[in-house]
Amino acid sequence: MRDALDVAAEAADLSVPADSYGAQLAVEDAAATAERARALAAAVRTRRPLVHCLTNAVTTQRVADALAAVGALPVMASAPEEVADMMSHAQALVLNLGTPTAERWAAARAAGVRARELGVPIVVDPVGCGATPWRTAQARQLLDAVGATVVRGNIPEVAALIGSPPPAHVAQRGVTAEHHAPRSTGAEDEAAASLAREASRRLGCVVVMTGPTDFLSDGVCVRGHAAGVPALASLVGAGDVLDAVIAASLAAEPQPSSAGWTAWAGLWWFAGAARLAASTSRGPGTYWPNLMDALAEAAPEAGRDAFGGAPTATTQRLDDEKAQRMKRGETG
Numbered sequence: 001m002r003d004a005l006d007v008a009a010e011a012a013d014l015s016v017p018a019d020s021y022g023a024q025l026a027v028e029d030a031a032a033t034a035e036r037a038r039a040l041a042a043a044v045r046t047r048r049p050l051v052h053c054l055t056n057a058v059t060t061q062r063v064a065d066a067l068a069a070v071g072a073l074p075v076m077a078s079a080p081e082e083v084a085d086m087m088s089h090a091q092a093l094v095l096n097l098g099t100p101t102a103e104r105w106a107a108a109r110a111a112g113v114r115a116r117e118l119g120v121p122i123v124v125d126p127v128g129c130g131a132t133p134w135r136t137a138q139a140r141q142l143l144d145a146v147g148a149t150v151v152r153g154n155i156p157e158v159a160a161l162i163g164s165p166p167p168a169h170v171a172q173r174g175v176t177a178e179h180h181a182p183r184s185t186g187a188e189d190e191a192a193a194s195l196a197r198e199a200s201r202r203l204g205c206v207v208v209m210t211g212p213t214d215f216l217s218d219g220v221c222v223r224g225h226a227a228g229v230p231a232l233a234s235l236v237g238a239g240d241v242l243d244a245v246i247a248a249s250l251a252a253e254p255q256p257s258s259a260g261w262t263a264w265a266g267l268w269w270f271a272g273a274a275r276l277a278a279s280t281s282r283g284p285g286t287y288w289p290n291l292m293d294a295l296a297e298a299a300p301e302a303g304r305d306a307f308g309g310a311p312t313a314t315t316q317r318l319d320d321e322k323a324q325r326m327k328r329g330e331t332g
Helices: 004-011 030-047 060-070 083-087 102-118 133-146 155-161 186-203 230-234 238-252 256-279 284-297 313-327
Strands: 050-054 073-075 092-096 122-125 150-154 170-173 176-179 206-210 214-217 222-225
Touching: 030 060, 030 238, 030 256, 050 060, 050 083, 050 102, 050 238, 060 073, 060 238, 060 284, 083 102, 092 102, 092 238, 102 122, 102 133, 122 133, 122 238, 133 155, 150 155, 150 238, 155 170, 155 186, 155 206, 186 206, 186 214, 186 222, 206 238, 206 256, 214 256, 222 256, 230 284, 238 256, 256 284
Parallel strands: 050 073, 050 092, 092 122, 122 150, 150 206
Antiparallel strands: 170 176, 206 214, 214 222
16 A cells, blocks of 8 residues: 555655755655655654654644654643753654744743753744744744754745745745745746755754745755645645654654754655645545544554554455445445
């Protein structure tokens, strides 16, 4: 049965020109990258890392469910009084800056400083950076204080974080990046890739920048991937789930020297699951449970097998009997 990583390999767009964007992270075909991501998924379910998420109030449940689906352990502590202590038990930290308040900034700073002291990987999502002066200033101050292993945001957010104007083909509306077309052109991809690389250099971390084509850069190299799921742009929380998948991936493979490749593999994992879920969904109501299943299917011991997804002798017999009835034109 095809799983999320098979779908990612089929949908991958690795044709980012090396002479346009600089040296590639590696010369590797889609199948090899999928196998790398599959090994990472296996490591997550084997090690079951604890991922501490200070995520936004809108998507807390979805993020926790996604972490459980991939085999990680979520903890969503957000009180400034306890986040540093909680970080002592965690193997990765997500700082999602949506729905900010003064108390949440204080909690994010306390958790981030402790994670940095412990050498724990940190994923920062600057939600809505650029939308208001206060939020933009707070996001920059937080990054200065705690650093990041990976910054994951859309094009306007990343541009605002480093004080650059976004490319002309995309505009910011609140916390949403609005693209002029569902698929980007070569020139637009060049502009986005250049921004990702510049942001990585200036922020001193890996940058994952999502849009019609997703880009990842470590400041020297850039890779691009077209997930081919336009519906993601209209779903609340998809990027937050991606933050969590990347964090779980970094927790399972925490070496700083491999952060670029580990984040890339996490991006593949999510993109393949997103595409697989879209292919079996009627709309947003059915999409989210399908996404959880698709994430879990790349880590079957944490997902389908644990919930009876693998057919037993009894369920296989019932399925065979149903197939025979349908063949005879019977129902039920």
